[in-house]
Amino acid sequence: MPLSSRHLLGLQGVPKEDIELILDTAHTFREVLDRPIKKVPTLQGKTIVNLFYEDSTRTRISFELAEKRLSADTVNFSVSTSSVKKGESLKDTIKNVEAMKVDMIIIRHSAAGTPYYLTKICDSNIINAGDGIHEHPTQALLDLYSIKERFGKLKGLKVCIVGDISHSRVALSNIFGLKTMGVKVSVCGPATMIPKRIEELGVDVIYNIDEAIRENDILNVLRIQLERKAGEAFPSLREYAKYFGITKERLDKNGKNILILHPGPINRGVEISSEVADGSDQIILNQVTNGVAVRMAVLYLLGTLN
Numbered sequence: 117m118p119l120s121s122r123h124l125l126g127l128q129g130v131p132k133e134d135i136e137l138i139l140d141t142a143h144t145f146r147e148v149l150d151r152p153i154k155k156v157p158t159l160q161g162k163t164i165v166n167l168f169y170e171d172s173t174r175t176r177i178s179f180e181l182a183e184k185r186l187s188a189d190t191v192n193f194s195v196s197t198s199s200v201k202k203g204e205s206l207k208d209t210i211k212n213v214e215a216m217k218v219d220m221i222i223i224r225h226s227a228a229g230t231p232y233y234l235t236k237i238c239d240s241n242i243i244n245a246g247d248g249i250h251e252h253p254t255q256a257l258l259d260l261y262s263i264k265e266r267f268g269k270l271k272g273l274k275v276c277i278v279g280d281i282s283h284s285r286v287a288l289s290n291i292f293g294l295k296t297m298g299v300k301v302s303v304c305g306p307a308t309m310i311p312k313r314i315e316e317l318g319v320d321v322i323y324n325i326d327e328a329i330r331e332n333d334i335l336n337v338l339r340i341q342l343e344r345k346a347g348e349a350f351p352s353l354r355e356y357a358k359y360f361g362i363t364k365e366r367l368d369k370n371g372k373n374i375l376i377l378h379p380g381p382i383n384r385g386v387e388i389s390s391e392v393a394d395g396s397d398q399i400i401l402n403q404v405t406n407g408v409a410v411r412m413a414v415l416y417l418l419g420t421l422n
């Protein structure tokens with residue numbers, strides 16, 4: 117069965133069957149990444165444009181590598197070197213890009229809803245690479261893949277998303293994806309970083325990090341997003357680290373083997389200590405590797421749907 121949509125705008129409302137199909141397809145592409153020649157001809161002849169209106173390291177390189185591994189033609193767009201700097205609007209930019217006969221557009225933008233807007237003004241397949249504080253679906257899919265790779269299943273596991281929930285598109289996409297796959301989801305952080313009425317999404321709220329460690333199988337530790345003024349939600353970074361930072365001492369104190377995820381980039385010494393970020397409980401770089409396979413799966417499934 118193909119995917120139920122020709123775009124990937126978020127994980128809200130995406131059926132379980134679609135997520136399973138993406139994760140299963142990613143599994144076959146993950147094997148390609150370990151080959152000496154990491155390339156398949158699957159998207160030969162397709163043209164994909166990566167439009168990044170916001171900074172990125174992982175997502176941008178990961179999409180570009182995934183496109184190249186699938187033999188697609190890829191073009192990268194950076195705002196800083198484009199005619200956006202001369203005042204060209206988003207709509208005009210997209211219309212001009214599409215006039216060059218592209219098939220798919222990957223978009224990261226600071227405004228929530230931009231990927232949805234693109235589906236209204238162009239014919240290409242649209243993939244959301246992060247829109248403001250809304251969703252980051254491929255990050256959540258790679259998190260799901262990495263958890264499933266480690267535990268062999270998703271259903272019945274307990275995941276706590278820790279930190280700056282209110283500014284996090286990773287949190288929202290994870291909540292939607294994990295819930296759909298039968299995972300018990302909670303969030304933990306200072307009250308000022310937990311959105312009001314988040315329980316209505318079917319998640320528990322925990323305000324004590326030690327309790328979160330004791331009660332869960334996995335912690336997905338989020339970055340404190342200082343560029344989105346997250347630092348104003350607590351007195352100091354030092355205080356945040358003291359009460360919510362994931363340290364080896366804290367993990368040992370709670371006597372728990374728990375799997376640590378982090379989407380990156382990391383604020384070392386704030387939400388996570390270097391000892392944990394580089395230690396044996398985490399799979400942070402494994403997430404990054406799996407991200408290429410997951411994005412290959414999404415590109416393949418959408419690119420061959422038309």
Ligand code: CP
Pocket residue numbers: 171172173174175176246255379380381
């Ligand atoms: N995880 C993530 O989205 O990282 P980048 O901002 O570097 O793409």
